[in-house]
Amino acid sequence: MxxxxxxxxxxxxxxxxxxxxxxxxxxxxxxxxxxxxxxxxxxxxxxxxxxxxxxxxxxxxxxxxxxxxxxxxxxxxxxxxxxxxxxxxxxxxxxxxxxxxxAADPRHALARVLAKYDARGWQVVAATEMEFTLVDDSDQQVQAPVNPRNGRPLDSSSILSMAQMDAFAPFFDDLYAGAAAMGIPAETAISEAGVGQFEVTMRHGPALQAADNAWLFKSLVRGLARQHGMAATFMAKPYANDSGNGMHVHFSVLDADGNNVFDNGCDDGTDVLRNAVAGCLAAMPASSLIFAPHGNSYDRLVDGAHAPTAAAWGYENRTVAIRIPGGPTAARRIEHRTAGGDINPYLLLSAVLGAAMIGVEDQMQPSVPIAGNAYAQDDLPSLAGDWTSAVDAFEADPLMARIFDPLLIDCMCRTKRQEIAKFATIPEHLHWQAWLERV
Structure with missing residues (x-):
């Protein structure tokens, strides 16, 4: 260009x-x-x-x-x-x-974490699944968008509905064209569980590129939605009684010969995989501020609502925070399912990959994998229950200090405390206006 x-x-x-x-x-x-x-x-x-x-x-x-x-x-x-x-x-x-x-540049924070993988001759390959919601924001409350085909607001969720995808086809045609022009490897798109909610997956690639793609994609979605007479939001919980927006991260690690260090030819994976899982679990409670960086984020973290709230893991289990998907063992990977759609992609991948590396460095061992409903377990370490507690935990945790530079930790906590104070002066029913297109 x-x-x-x-x-x-x-x-x-x-x-x-x-x-x-x-x-x-x-x-x-x-x-x-x-x-x-x-x-x-x-x-x-x-x-x-x-x-x-x-x-x-x-x-x-x-x-x-x-x-x-x-x-x-x-x-x-x-x-x-x-x-x-x-x-x-x-x-x-x-x-x-x-x-x-x-040091307080989020992209540099991720590069700092990835340097530890580079030092071992490893490359992290990552991909994201990104959920967003199309809305009508023309009134005092967020409302469902108008179906372009019939001119009426959407009145229900339509999980994996091709009719709903067809109704919004002009928007998605422009979205795919825009992604291609920007070099964003968008792959599958589906209608999700929420009203006007969709998910787009990204093709896997080097972790820093994956974070770039996620960051750029959020601006693309929001900008194109306006061209189509709607707003798009990655808010964790656009509606109080509907599904929230999440962002799942899949990652594997390749050695210098291109071999997946998580793959041992069996379904259980290698010791390195379990070390990485253990690190992710150990750092998860104190990482709450990264996975849930806004007040609205905590409205999504409700037991049984498809948003993991506890530090648990399992094989092919979607009720846990850390899932090991099935499929060919050569593609063995970790799926980190905790984050909301409102995250900073660079900080999210820094927290996830930094924690995994700590698990490898310290040869941590994970808890027993959960085979059933993780929401029914009442003895698991939990994420922070509110925004203020998340800031305090992030600031004081020794694992966070191993992942992030002290200046970034200080700046992040000051930023969030200032936001908490400002939101306290704004009527709660207007909070959505601050988050809608900023997160």
Whole structure:
């Protein structure tokens, strides 16, 4: 894509909430991107949900709100299908003035975790399953979208309904075309259990690319929905009495020869697989803030509602948080089922893969796999029960300190505490307006 031929294009980095922060720059900037000529304050990646500075942030008050340098990621410039005019999007990461990766940049956090796999000669292969809900947000409450075929609002869920997929075919045609143009490997799409809820799966690939794809896909879905007269949301719980949006992550690990280190030719998998499972289970309660980063996230975490609430695992069991899917042993993998759709993909994969590596490093052993209904078990470690408790646990946990840089932990906790305080001043029935298209 020839950026010089464009009047303007967009350079963007990912903040702690997963929102795009950056600048519109003239086409003449194309040749300057690799030099660090595009700058912005380091504090921009540590703002709250509304984009406000964090009170008493060390990034502002300890450094005088210093600038950092933006550098392009490995991702090529791409079109912006949700805009009407010609433009391009260039994903960037933030660095300090000495060229070092900025420690509170979520993409750098994932790269930091993956470096431990690289040191062993391993590559993580990951894929995501992403749920979202199409809605009508034109009134004071979120409502079901209008069926384009009959002009009436949807009145029920339609699990795996081809009629519902056909009704929204123009939107999905544009979604697949936009994903292809942006290099996002979207695969299957289905109608899900919620009213106006859909799921799109991504083809597996290197973990950093998988996080990039998930981040870009969320913006694509939201932008194209507006073009079709709707809103799209990845809120964990758009409706109080309907299914919530989740995001499942599948991952396996290949050695230097391309062999799956989880595969021993049998259904149970290798010791390394069980070590990784044990690490994920051990870190899960303190990772609640990553899996459920917003107040609305905790409305989804209800027993029996297809959202795992306890640190349990099992083979071919969809009631547990960590599932080992069946199928050919060469494809043996871990499915992490805890996160809501409202997560930051880079932080999610950092928490999951970082915990798995701790399990391998410490040769942790998991609990007994659950064979039945995990929701019926009352003696399992649970996720945090509310937003405030999740912040406290994330801040103090020694496993989180092994996964994330201290600066990112500090910034994340300050951000969430500021958001908790602000939401306390907003009438509860209006909270959805802040989350709808920001998460």
């Amino acid at each position: 020839d950026l010089n031929a464009l009047q303007t294009f967009r350079v963007v980095a990912c903040d702690l909430n997963g929102q795009m922060r950056g600048k519109v720059v003239p086409g003449s900037y194309a040749d300057k991107l690799a030099t660090g000529a595009v700058r912005m304050p380091l504090s921009v990646l540590n703002v709250d949900l509304w984009g406000a500075d964090i009170e008493n942030s060390p990034l502002v008050f300890d450094t005088g709100d210093a600038d950092g340098m933006l550098f392009p990621t490995e991702r090529a410039p791409m079109p912006v299908p949700w805009l009407t005019g010609p433009s391009a999007l260039v994903p960037m990461t933030l660095h300090t003035d000495d060229g070092a990766p900025f």
